[in-house]
Amino acid sequence: MMGRKVLEPTRIGDKILKKGGTVLVPSRQLHSNANVWGTNHPQFSETRFAKNPSLARHSSYRPFGGGVSLCPGRKLAREQVFTLVAILIHRFDVRLSHGKKQVFPQLNVSTPALGVTGPAKDMDVYVELNQAEKST
């Protein structure tokens, strides 16, 4: 969620924002717009962006904000995730742990969230990591 100070009286639609006020801008609504993301938007889809790469440039996709305060760390954040995944799958055989029935983590829809929604309680995913065999 972003916050902005109102510098001068500003009309948005039928509302007037008073000078000196603070506006909180939740991004959640954009990211759950069924017209853009489809009615299955609450479900994780590992192919959503692969199937439709233009979504990553859509005006309703704002994980890093936009305009003058667009997150300058967005590329570093992406590289960090890629690096972690690359190291994990290079060094280890990764499997879901056996012996415990595991469900795909569900969103916590009971706690109001204006930005990122976390997982529901007890949604830890248990995995087994075994050192990968070294390739010659």
Ligand code: HEM
């Ligand atoms: C997944 C990780 C990240 C997410 C989702 C994220 C998200 C955001 C968002 C939404 C904003 C805009 C806030 C606004 O307009 O009020 C922002 C701004 C900012 N982010 Fe990030 N960020 C991430 C990682 C990082 C990293 C790794 C760095 C630094 C190494 C960073 C540094 C900043 C800074 C300095 C700003 C303020 C930019 C400005 O106001 O000019 N962020 N971030």
